Amino acid sequence: MWSFSNIAGSIQNWLNQTFSPTWSLVMQMIIAGIAVISLFAVLGLILVLMERKVSAWMQIRLGPNRVGPKGILQTFADTLKLLVKEGLTPAGADKLLFNLAPVLALVVGMLLMAPIAFAKDFQLWNLNIGVLYVSAVSSIMVISILMAGWASNNKYSLMGAMRSGAQIVSYELSAGLSILTIVVLCGSLNIPDIIYSQADGWWIFKGHIPAIISFVIFIIAVTAETNRAPFDLAEAESELTAGFHTEYSGMKFALFFLAEYVNVFIVCAIGATLFLGGWMPFHIGQWQSFNHVMDYIPSSIWFFGKTFFLIFLIMWFRWTFPRLRIDQLLNLEWKYLLPISMINLLLVTVIAILGWHF
Amino acid sequence: MFEEIGTTTEGDLIINVGPQHPATHGVLHLVITLNGETIKKLEPHLGYIHRSIEKMCESLTYRQFIYVTSRMDYLSAHINNQACALVVEKGLQIEVPDRAKVIRVLMAELTRIASHELWWGAMAMDIGAFTPFFHAFRERETINDIMEETCGARLTMNYMVPGGVMQELHPNFQKKVKEFIKLFRLKVHEYEELLTGNIIFKNRMKDVGVLSKEDAISYGCTGPVGRGSGVSCDIRKLYPYDAYDKVQFDEVIETAGDSLARYMVRIKELHQSISIIEQLIDNIPEGDYQAKTKAVLKLPKGEFYQRVETARGEFGVYIVSEGGTTPHRIKFRSPGFSNLSALDKMARGSKLGDLVAMMGTLDLVIPDIDR
Amino acid sequence: MSNQALKEKITQLLTTATFDETGEWLNISIEATNWPAFANQLRHDENLLFDYLFCLTCIDNKTNLTMVYHLTSTKYRHNIVVRANVDSIKPEIETVSHIWKTAEFHEREVYEMFGVNFLNHPNLRLLILPDGWEGKNPLRKDFEDPINMIKL
Numbered sequence: 096m097w098s099f100s101n102i103a104g105s106i107q108n109w110l111n112q113t114f115s116p117t118w119s120l121v122m123q124m125i126i127a128g129i130a131v132i133s134l135f136a137v138l139g140l141i142l143v144l145m146e147r148k149v150s151a152w153m154q155i156r157l158g159p160n161r162v163g164p165k166g167i168l169q170t171f172a173d174t175l176k177l178l179v180k181e182g183l184t185p186a187g188a189d190k191l192l193f194n195l196a197p198v199l200a201l202v203v204g205m206l207l208m209a210p211i212a213f214a215k216d217f218q219l220w221n222l223n224i225g226v227l228y229v230s231a232v233s234s235i236m237v238i239s240i241l242m243a244g245w246a247s248n249n250k251y252s253l254m255g256a257m258r259s260g261a262q263i264v265s266y267e268l269s270a271g272l273s274i275l276t277i278v279v280l281c282g283s284l285n286i287p288d289i290i291y292s293q294a295d296g297w298w299i300f301k302g303h304i305p306a307i308i309s310f311v312i313f314i315i316a317v318t319a320e321t322n323r324a325p326f327d328l329a330e331a332e333s334e335l336t337a338g339f340h341t342e343y344s345g346m347k348f349a350l351f352f353l354a355e356y357v358n359v360f361i362v363c364a365i366g367a368t369l370f371l372g373g374w375m376p377f378h379i380g381q382w383q384s385f386n387h388v389m390d391y392i393p394s395s396i397w398f399f400g401k402t403f404f405l406i407f408l409i410m411w412f413r414w415t416f417p418r419l420r421i422d423q424l425l426n427l428e429w430k431y432l433l434p435i436s437m438i439n440l441l442l443v444t445v446i447a448i449l450g451w452h453f
Numbered sequence: 454m455f456e457e458i459g460t461t462t463e464g465d466l467i468i469n470v471g472p473q474h475p476a477t478h479g480v481l482h483l484v485i486t487l488n489g490e491t492i493k494k495l496e497p498h499l500g501y502i503h504r505s506i507e508k509m510c511e512s513l514t515y516r517q518f519i520y521v522t523s524r525m526d527y528l529s530a531h532i533n534n535q536a537c538a539l540v541v542e543k544g545l546q547i548e549v550p551d552r553a554k555v556i557r558v559l560m561a562e563l564t565r566i567a568s569h570e571l572w573w574g575a576m577a578m579d580i581g582a583f584t585p586f587f588h589a590f591r592e593r594e595t596i597n598d599i600m601e602e603t604c605g606a607r608l609t610m611n612y613m614v615p616g617g618v619m620q621e622l623h624p625n626f627q628k629k630v631k632e633f634i635k636l637f638r639l640k641v642h643e644y645e646e647l648l649t650g651n652i653i654f655k656n657r658m659k660d661v662g663v664l665s666k667e668d669a670i671s672y673g674c675t676g677p678v679g680r681g682s683g684v685s686c687d688i689r690k691l692y693p694y695d696a697y698d699k700v701q702f703d704e705v706i707e708t709a710g711d712s713l714a715r716y717m718v719r720i721k722e723l724h725q726s727i728s729i730i731e732q733l734i735d736n737i738p739e740g741d742y743q744a745k746t747k748a749v750l751k752l753p754k755g756e757f758y759q760r761v762e763t764a765r766g767e768f769g770v771y772i773v774s775e776g777g778t779t780p781h782r783i784k785f786r787s788p789g790f791s792n793l794s795a796l797d798k799m800a801r802g803s804k805l806g807d808l809v810a811m812m813g814t815l816d817l818v819i820p821d822i823d824r
Numbered sequence: 825m826s827n828q829a830l831k832e833k834i835t836q837l838l839t840t841a842t843f844d845e846t847g848e849w850l851n852i853s854i855e856a857t858n859w860p861a862f863a864n865q866l867r868h869d870e871n872l873l874f875d876y877l878f879c880l881t882c883i884d885n886k887t888n889l890t891m892v893y894h895l896t897s898t899k900y901r902h903n904i905v906v907r908a909n910v911d912s913i914k915p916e917i918e919t920v921s922h923i924w925k926t927a928e929f930h931e932r933e934v935y936e937m938f939g940v941n942f943l944n945h946p947n948l949r950l951l952i953l954p955d956g957w958e959g960k961n962p963l964r965k966d967f968e969d970p971i972n973m974i975k976l
Binding site for chain 1: 466468474475476490577578579581582583584586587588591648651653656657804807808809
């Protein structure tokens with residue numbers, strides 16, 4: 096059957112046979128780099144279009160419908176516009192940090208692509224601490240936002256960046272703790288291990304109510320971490336005009352924009368991997384025949400289907416809820432989510448030790 | 454934290470909100486002194502859209518000056534015009550036909566609904582919910598269509614003239630308004646489901662921008678802002694004009710004085726406006742739509758004042774006449790100007806994020822403030 | 825309170841006040857110097873309680889300026905109009921912004937439009953006109969602006 100791992104494997108075999116091992120490794124790296132960059136571009140195009148279509152659907156309007164059939168080429172036109180626009184650097188800005196910030200945001204997104212399993216046995220880097228790596232690297236995102244806000248020499252940007260700093264640092268805790276619940280349940284930080292442990296059912300079903308609680312907390316926390324509404328205080332349009340990227344224009348702005356969407360994709364991919372089984376098809380315990388039927392759907396479709404479902408969920412939030420205030424946002428984290436996730440982690444540990452999960 | 458709120462010390466962050474800013478809905482300019490996220494002082498700088506309409510009106514005749522007033526509070530254009538028509542009628546002692554009175558009230562209430570809908574959408578957008586804006590505009594569009602049919606314009610209708618209204622109602626008017634009312638009753642319910650009950654929304658609105666009753670009176674806050682603070686200030690009820698003494702409606706009063714109270718006043722006012730329209734739409738009296746007036750109007754020497762209730766509050770027209778065809782002095786008492794003056798009082802000590810909630814519920818229309 | 829009762833009451837407070845009942849509301853003309861004390865009495869007197877200043881403006885009569893204050897009581901629902909003449913060359917009157925807060929903005933508007941100087945006003949600066957506005961006050965009758973004003 097057609098699968099990503101077979102393609103990857105045959106390419107690797109061919110490279111190993113044709114070139115020396117060093118050159119083969121270099122070639123593989125180049126191919127992986129190109130693949131990630133093109134995935135970035137494609138994701139950006141698809142997610143921006145999806146966001147516009149989803150918002151249009153919720154707002155009883157049509158959305159983009161002029162460029163290409165049903166407007167699917169709209170994001171190409173937008174990208175072209177952003178590419179040819181003048182990239183302004185304000186006079187009082189710290190030039191180095193100002194130009195570095197969007198690149199850093201993008202690099203963080205690229206790094207996070209590494210341990211994600213896109214399909215069965217298809218992964219750029221099988222890291223034994225994959226989950227830890229993701230939560231560690233994603234924290235660097237806040238530095239790029241702080242850099243952008245500070246370097247812009249704009250009060251709105253600075254306030255946006257400061258809000259964002261407080262917000263991301265706080266919500267990292269809840270996101271980390273809810274990831275830990277799954278790590279405790281399956282006993283591994285390795286992403287393929289976590290996925291294989293869900294072969295008889297996804298953790299959200301196997302882990303009783305604590306798993307559902309940590310799933311909900313995870314979704315809330317990552318929405319906040321990616322600065323999406325209702326937690327979009329860093330770029331709260333009606334308060335701070337555009338927050339940390341007020342002064343950015345042209346391609347530099349586009350990089351921030353792209354990084355936001357790629358980050359949404361990555362956190363949703365992590366959520367899908369941890370709670371919804373990643374590429375693992377929908378399996379129920381020992382129902383062999385049912386599980387076989389499910390296996391006929393390619394694993395990449397399972398992965399992208401789950402991820403896009405979570406992305407849709409996050410978009411749904413954005414177009415429905417009003418924005419929180421900064422103190423309410425921090426209250427929510429420190430007074431509610433953090434204690435709940437701590438107690439939840441304790442519960443899950445008890446469940447895992449006593450083997451109560453399925 | 455320990456220094457007194459309201460003073461500026463070195464190291465305070467001073468930011469300019471506006472004149473171009475997404476939350477000011479126009480060219481309002483606020484200079485805000487911040488301590489972190491907390492507002493210490495707020496000062497409005499006005500005049501970016503000042504056209505000196507009062508000076509303009511001094512050289513316009515009593516028929517002409519009405520049209521300029523549509524450009525002040527463009528969302529309550531009808532009601533502004535109504536005030537001007539009423540003050541001229543008061544000066545000349547013109548008896549307006551009953552039909553014209555009822556038509557004026559119908560139009561004024563439709564305008565009020567349209568204005569409140571725009572406010573609802575824009576306010577929701579201010580506090581970060583984008584979707585309500587489009588839902589509100591869907592119904593507002595229907596009102597605009599109705600207006601276009603009868604008045605010939607969608608926003609600045611200029612339908613009122615001294616002595617009545619400019620022309621006969623469109624034959625479809627009654628049918629369309631009835632259809633609209635039927636639909637709108639359902640939609641108001643939808644609005645409330647979409648926003649009013651939302652917990653984030655409630656937390657953003659409750660206890661934000663509290664204005665006590667005494668302050669509301671002292672600052673001259675009227676309309677939903679005054680009534681949200683428990684001040685009975687509905688001119689339609691207190692000093693009825695046109696056909697308002699013939700209809701049954703309640704003056705909506707909330708006592709909390711916070712943003713949520715102001716929000717609730719406007720939402721409940723929508724229901725009252727619907728009820729007024731329902732009472733009148735089937736009972737439009739037959740007769741002339743305009744009283745016979747002289748071609749050239751000359752107000753007798755004296756002073757005339759007329760107050761009406763626009764969607765934003767008490768709107769007053771003060772004319773000093775020296776007996777000529779143009780006013781000697783004309784003063785428009787605009788509700789937004791007084792309501793805005795209370796913003797500093799409300800905002801001190803609250804967060805920057807609350808400012809947009811306050812400005813949203815003040816329902817500021819900048820041309821109305823600047824005139 | 826009816827106009828007659830108001831008239832009697834106000835005569836007690838300020839004997840120099842003159843009345844004009846031709847308009848819709850009772851018109852009271854006073855001396856500008858009496859205004860601050862009189863305003864205080866209007867606001868705080870038990871039977872008057874004029875707590876709501878709904879209109880504050882100025883009229884240019886060419887020879888002099890007239891300050892006009894429209895007052896209403898939210899408790900008793902009676903209205904009066906208080907008028908005070910001020911000099912047109914050096915117009916000065918005491919502020920009432922500490923009695924009715926709304927007067928602060930309205931007085932600033934009158935200050936820039938008519939040039940009336942409000943004594944003891946907490947923040948008497950330009951509100952609507954651009955910073956650094958020089959020249960005459962726009963709403964005065966003798967204001968000329970050949971570029972923007974078209975004579976009809």
